[in-house]
Amino acid sequence: MNGAGVTMDGGITFPQGFRSSGVACGIKRSFRPDLALVVTDTEAAAAGVFTTNRIRAAPVVLTEDRLARTGGKTRGVLVVSGVANALTGPEGRKDSELLLDAAERSLGVPAGSLYHAATGVIGPRIPVDLVTKHIPEAVGFLEPGRNAARRSASAIMTTDTVAKEAAVVLRRANGTKFRVGGMAKGSGMIAPALGPPHATTLGFLSTDCPATPEGLQKILSEEADRTFNMVCVDGDTSTNDTLLVFANGRAGGAPADEDPALRAGIGQVLEQLARAVARDGEGATKMLTVKVSGAADTGGARLAARAIARSVLVKTALFGSDPNVGRIACALGYSGAGFELDELRVDLEDGNRRWPLIQEGHPVPGLDNGAGKRLHTILQRMDEVVLRVELGQGPAGATAWGCDLSYGYVQINAQYRT
Amino acid sequence: MNGAGVTMDGGITFPQGFRSSGVACGIKRSFRPDLALVVTDTEAAAAGVFTTNRIRAAPVVLTEDRLARTGGKTRGVLVVSGVANALTGPEGRKDSELLLDAAERSLGVPAGSLYHAATGVIGPRIPVDLVTKHIPEAVGFLEPGRNAARRSASAIMTTDTVAKEAAVVLRRANGTKFRVGGMAKGSGMIAPALGPPHATTLGFLSTDCPATPEGLQKILSEEADRTFNMVCVDGDTSTNDTLLVFANGRAGGAPADEDPALRAGIGQVLEQLARAVARDGEGATKMLTVKVSGAADTGGARLAARAIARSVLVKTALFGSDPNVGRIACALGYSGAGFELDELRVDLEDGNRRWPLIQEGHPVPGLDNGAGKRLHTILQRMDEVVLRVELGQGPAGATAWGCDLSYGYVQINAQYRT
Numbered sequence: 001m002n003g004a005g006v007t008m009d010g011g012i013t014f015p016q017g018f019r020s021s022g023v024a025c026g027i028k029r030s031f032r033p034d035l036a037l038v039v040t041d042t043e044a045a046a047a048g049v050f051t052t053n054r055i056r057a058a059p060v061v062l063t064e065d066r067l068a069r070t071g072g073k074t075r076g077v078l079v080v081s082g083v084a085n086a087l088t089g090p091e092g093r094k095d096s097e098l099l100l101d102a103a104e105r106s107l108g109v110p111a112g113s114l115y116h117a118a119t120g121v122i123g124p125r126i127p128v129d130l131v132t133k134h135i136p137e138a139v140g141f142l143e144p145g146r147n148a149a150r151r152s153a154s155a156i157m158t159t160d161t162v163a164k165e166a167a168v169v170l171r172r173a174n175g176t177k178f179r180v181g182g183m184a185k186g187s188g189m190i191a192p193a194l195g196p197p198h199a200t201t202l203g204f205l206s207t208d209c210p211a212t213p214e215g216l217q218k219i220l221s222e223e224a225d226r227t228f229n230m231v232c233v234d235g236d237t238s239t240n241d242t243l244l245v246f247a248n249g250r251a252g253g254a255p256a257d258e259d260p261a262l263r264a265g266i267g268q269v270l271e272q273l274a275r276a277v278a279r280d281g282e283g284a285t286k287m288l289t290v291k292v293s294g295a296a297d298t299g300g301a302r303l304a305a306r307a308i309a310r311s312v313l314v315k316t317a318l319f320g321s322d323p324n325v326g327r328i329a330c331a332l333g334y335s336g337a338g339f340e341l342d343e344l345r346v347d348l349e350d351g352n353r354r355w356p357l358i359q360e361g362h363p364v365p366g367l368d369n370g371a372g373k374r375l376h377t378i379l380q381r382m383d384e385v386v387l388r389v390e391l392g393q394g395p396a397g398a399t400a401w402g403c404d405l406s407y408g409y410v411q412i413n414a415q416y417r418t
Numbered sequence: 419m420n421g422a423g424v425t426m427d428g429g430i431t432f433p434q435g436f437r438s439s440g441v442a443c444g445i446k447r448s449f450r451p452d453l454a455l456v457v458t459d460t461e462a463a464a465a466g467v468f469t470t471n472r473i474r475a476a477p478v479v480l481t482e483d484r485l486a487r488t489g490g491k492t493r494g495v496l497v498v499s500g501v502a503n504a505l506t507g508p509e510g511r512k513d514s515e516l517l518l519d520a521a522e523r524s525l526g527v528p529a530g531s532l533y534h535a536a537t538g539v540i541g542p543r544i545p546v547d548l549v550t551k552h553i554p555e556a557v558g559f560l561e562p563g564r565n566a567a568r569r570s571a572s573a574i575m576t577t578d579t580v581a582k583e584a585a586v587v588l589r590r591a592n593g594t595k596f597r598v599g600g601m602a603k604g605s606g607m608i609a610p611a612l613g614p615p616h617a618t619t620l621g622f623l624s625t626d627c628p629a630t631p632e633g634l635q636k637i638l639s640e641e642a643d644r645t646f647n648m649v650c651v652d653g654d655t656s657t658n659d660t661l662l663v664f665a666n667g668r669a670g671g672a673p674a675d676e677d678p679a680l681r682a683g684i685g686q687v688l689e690q691l692a693r694a695v696a697r698d699g700e701g702a703t704k705m706l707t708v709k710v711s712g713a714a715d716t717g718g719a720r721l722a723a724r725a726i727a728r729s730v731l732v733k734t735a736l737f738g739s740d741p742n743v744g745r746i747a748c749a750l751g752y753s754g755a756g757f758e759l760d761e762l763r764v765d766l767e768d769g770n771r772r773w774p775l776i777q778e779g780h781p782v783p784g785l786d787n788g789a790g791k792r793l794h795t796i797l798q799r800m801d802e803v804v805l806r807v808e809l810g811q812g813p814a815g816a817t818a819w820g821c822d823l824s825y826g827y828v829q830i831n832a833q834y835r836t
Contacts, residue, residue: 055751122744123781320832326540333473363541414738
């Protein structure tokens with residue numbers, strides 16, 4: 001990555017001019033926070049990518065519409081968790097509009113300048129009265145700083161077990177410093193969606209670097225393909241996936257559309273959030289990173305990495321710490337990616353060491369007994385498993401992130417009324 | 419189905435002129451039968467469909483090659499279970515050839531006239547000496563009749579819990595009776611493969627109806643798309659999938675290539691075997707049948723049915739008897755199938771009753787409380803869950819078969835060295 005930024009402890013409010021809050025309306029039966037608000041004190045350029053699911057939740061339709069109508073200008077985003085507002089028809093769209101109207105009035109920002117996202121159960125309507133009643137509270141609690149960022153990151157969680165935040169500081173070519181922050185939620189109904197523009201899970205990024213909406217959109221679409229779209233928890237592409245980035249320009253200077261530092265900053269925050277989503281997959285006991293090299297092109301590398309990270313059989317083998325190379329090869333075989341079987345190489349990365357699993361297209365000897373037992377023991381103590389897959393065809397590579405499939409995943413998803 | 423056949427108790431030896439056997443070589447540590455042999459007493463026309471996985475096991479490559487070289491003429495098939503002979507390079511191919519040579523010599527049939535399939539662990543070589551030693555036994559035990567069919571169906575099992583067999587008797591347009599029999603194995607690494615010709619799991623069909631290899635191939639390819647390719651256990655397309663049909667013509671008469679009765683018989687046996695594979699999916703506690711109607715074309719109907727039957731979130735909800743309509747709609751949304759959301763209807767079929775889940779694109783009221791609890795209770799007592807999905811677009815339909823995803827599935831697949 002060009003001009004990698006310095007990772008900081010922070011989230012969505014890390015860049016200048018952003019404030020956020022998270023409050024509990026009572027949508028979630030647990031009475032955990034379920035309404036997050038993020039605002040930029042001055043109008044920001046905005047870009048977004050959205051689910052490719054044919055059933056699009058009302059907040060997705062509404063936000064995409066507002067992004068187009070405003071020409072990519074916004075004052076912030078209102079996020080509801082606990083109910084997806086999907087499969088709710090025109091009434092659901094109206095519900096979301098009522099919420100945004102109330103929030104815009106309470107904030108004193110122009111009508112149509114707020115965006116919207118939601119996550120949770122598909123089917124039920126949003127309890128509009130309940131949420132509207134708490135909007136003044138969400139506005140009143142808006143603050144810059146670390147705690148406010150954490151509160152909003154917590155308020156967008158569903159089955160997530162930890163809040164997911166990232167922050168970096170970088171320097172532009174001209175020497176100006178700028179910041180990028182972000183928050184995301186993940187956990188379930190997570191899979192790469194095919195065909196740009198697309199996104200997975202909810203993610204929100206803020207930066208004080210100046211950019212045009214067009215420049216921002218190009219960077220977001222490309223970096224989302226490399227990061228959020230390479231996360232595989234369960235293979236189900238949600239109706240609500242939304243990824244938004246806001247650039248309010250408070251760091252000063254001319255638009256950084258072509259400055260590699262802006263791309264690096266957005267890419268780095270997206271990658272940190274993507275990894276956090278994979279690590280916190282529903283029921284996950286181990287994170288899986290699949291690094292593919294030697295592909296003919298990036299598209300092929302991504303197909304290969306995603307197929308391995310998505311395979312239910314690879315995931316269950318990982319849960320059992322089983323070095324089951326056949327399942328890795330099988331997933332690669334049906335991925336659609338090209339490779340030279342005679343040059344196929346798969347290694348397990350263990351800190352600075354690499355344990356070969358497949359060499360020149362053949363499983364290494366002894367996987368059925370001695371070598372297999374040793375790898376089993378190594379896998380048992382790993383929290384993050386890194387597989388390196390060399391396809392032997394060309395110069396392109398890609399990385400995908402996933403996790404294992406455990407008894408916990410089945411428990412979380414089999415409970416009546418999740 | 420035109421002229422549906424009468425279902426009988428029988429398997430691969432049900433048609434005239436077929437004999438089979440199943441013996442234990444000791445490839446499986448359990449010492450269960452692991453070598454099956456099926457022969458036709460006179461040369462039969464043959465057709466086959468094979469995995470679309472880019473990594474193709476040696477038996478797949480070899481059989482496809484022999485099918486082409488013989489112009490679709492065979493004397494039978496030798497099936498090994500416990501080891502896939504995949505990822506074994508040219509040595510693996512040689513191993514398979516040695517086994518077929520030995521079997522052909524022992525049977526006294528022409529070189530090149532036997533086909534081959536294997537299923538089991540990917541990576542290890544076949545223990546050729548061990549298997550060769552038991553080939554005379556497999557030949558010696560060849561018999562017609564019910565018990566021999568069951569022995570061969572048992573010998574091809576891996577994690578299957580029951581042998582899968584089917585048999586029907588039909589009458590041709592000219593009045594001649596003929597028979598179709600078959601056996602299959604399934605259980606895991608099961609998913610529809612895209613792009614014909616393709617197949618899933620192992621399946622073998624026999625008929626005494628006469629047909630040309632070309633006519634047989636056409637029927638098999640089309641009926642496999644409708645049946646075996648609509649089974650979804652885990653979404654992983656294996657390296658070894660093979661589906662073969664042999665027609666020895668012993669019932670007499672001219673080739674029945676265009677006789678709807680032959681297509682009906684083959685289709686009926688394939689469908690029975692496909693259902694048996696879905697019902698016996700690894701760890702399955704409930705079978706799932708998804709019947710889609712109202713699609714613009716068959717391709718769209720199949721996409722929709724498969725996506726729902728394959729969704730990990732639908733499968734876990736089913737395990738928990740959760741009437742989670744959002745997950746069904748979500749899977750439909752990313753399936754790639756077209757539908758009219760305003761006319762979308764999903765019903766749960768319960769014997770002669772139908773319980774609506776989604777009407778005119780909206781979940782039925784009360785799924786969060788009263789109606790949901792009632793459906794939960796209904797689902798709890800069902801072994802086979804049938805979902806009817808009406809897309810509201812056109813005249814085409816399709817059916818997919820799957821099963822739930824249980825703790826048992828994770829246990830089976832997470833055990834070190836499966």
